[in-house]
Amino acid sequence: MWKLPDMGVYKLNCDAAVDVAGGFIGIGLVIRDAAGFEARCVEIGFVSRNYNKVAHVLARNALLHAEDRYWMEEYPTFVRSFVQADFPC
Known part of the structure; x- marks a missing residue:
């Protein structure tokens, strides 16, 4: 219950x-x-990881850390290039 x-x-x-x-x-x-x-x-x-690379990179990175981590208003620098790639030119 x-x-x-x-x-x-x-x-x-x-x-x-x-x-x-x-x-x-x-x-x-x-x-x-x-x-x-x-x-x-x-x-x-x-959603295929080809279209969701930021989430995939975050999930893979989570395997490297025992503690919970979260970001508010800012995203971690290691995903910056993936975030920028998600936006059309």
Whole structure:
């Protein structure tokens, strides 16, 4: 049974579904507060790494670090060239 997070804490629940025959992956995320209200909901469909290089580089980099890392408003310098490549000239 799902349990509410403590007061002042948010809880992230996630699930994934795979369509092997179609070659698709879907991921759903829900963030809830202590009252059980949904703070954020996200649905993600599969995107080839050729079109999602920033996320792939971040995921590969995460394998090198034991601690959680996050960036707000700025992105890490090691993805700068990939971010710039995502924008059309």
